Amino acid sequence: xxxxxxxxxxxxxxxxxxxxxxxxxxxxxxxxxxxxxxxxxxxxxxxxxxxxxxxxxxxxxxxxxxxxxxxxxxxxxxxxxxxxxxxxxxxxxxxxxxxxxxxxxxxxxxxxxxxxxxxxxxxxxxxxxxxxxxxxxxxxxxxxxxxxxxxxxxxxxxxxxxxxxxxx
Numbered sequence: 001x002x003x004x005x006x007x008x009x010x011x012x013x014x015x016x017x018x019x020x021x022x023x024x025x026x027x028x029x030x031x032x033x034x035x036x037x038x039x040x041x042x043x044x045x046x047x048x049x050x051x052x053x054x055x056x057x058x059x060x061x062x063x064x065x066x067x068x069x070x071x072x073x074x075x076x077x078x079x080x081x082x083x084x085x086x087x088x089x090x091x092x093x094x095x096x097x098x099x100x101x102x103x104x105x106x107x108x109x110x111x112x113x114x115x116x117x118x119x120x121x122x123x124x125x126x127x128x129x130x131x132x133x134x135x136x137x138x139x140x141x142x143x144x145x146x147x148x149x150x151x152x153x154x155x156x157x158x159x160x161x162x163x164x165x166x167x168x
Contacts, residue, residue: 001029001030001031001032001034001060002028002029002030002032003027003028003029003060003063004027004028005025005026005027005028005029006025006026007023007024007025008023008024008025009021009022009023010022010023017074017075017076018072018073018074019072019073019074020070020071020072020073021070021071021073022068022069022070022071023068023069024066024067024068024069025064025066025067025068026065026066027063027064027065027066027067028065029059029060029063029065030057030058030059030060031055031056031057031058031059031060031099032056033056034054034055034056034058034099035054035056036052037052037053037054037055037058037099037100038050038051038052038053038098038099038100039051039052039053039054039055039100039102040098040100040102040103040144041102042102048102048144048145048150050144053100055099055100055101058096058099058100058101059095059096059101060099061095061096061097061098061099062095062096062097063095064092064093064094064095065093065094066091066093067090067091067092067093068090068091069088069089069090069091070088070089071086071087071088071089072086072087072088073085073086074086080117080119080120081117081118081119081120082117082118082120083115083116083117084114084115084116084117084118085114085115085116086112086113086114086115086116087111087112087113088111088112088113089109089110089111090109090110090111090112091107091108091109092105092107092108092109092110092138093107094106094107097139097141097142097143098142098143098144102144103139103142103143103144103150105138105139105140105142108136108137108138109134109136110131110132110134110136110138110155111132111133111134112129112130112131112132112133113129113130113133114127114128114129114130115127115128115129122167123166123167123168124164124165124166124167125164125165125167126162126163126164126165127162127163127164128160128161128162129160129161129162129163130158130159130160131156131158131159131160132155132156132157132158132159133158134158135157135158136155137154137155138154138155139152139153139154139155140153140154140155141153
């Protein structure tokens with residue numbers, strides 16, 4: 001296999017308490033020679049069959065050409081402690097789950113946000129959060145099974161909640 005790329009991270013202080021952070025990865029990935037890969041084929045009545053085949057030139061499993069994230073943070077001191085506001089957007093490029101590149105996840109974006117409070121002495125804290133704000137439908141795991149089935153797992157839909165913490 002051949003795999004190379006570039007990883008860039010950055011942080012910018014935009015104003016007092018306001019920062020922008022992010023990064024991205026550009027990646028070239030491919031099997032240069034994989035003549036005996038397990039290749040899955042969808043059957044007309046459902047399920048899959050498998051046979052050895054050539055995956056040379058295919059993308060590596062779970063390897064995206066591009067992925068990146070950007071996060072905006074605002075920290076401020078208040079009379080009852082410290083507040084942090086965060087919004088993060090992550091973009092993930094399309095990728096395949098197996099060497100035959102049969103099972104694939106298309107490019108997607110996920111947005112998370114939170115408001116965090118920490119007490120003046122740092123002993124207590126609470127957070128309001130939302131994950132996957134816009135309910136991106138993301139296949140996080142998929143595996144072909146030679147018996148004619150597929151095992152899959154998806155990213156949770158929008159999740160929101162409150163968390164608390166005590167340090168002692």
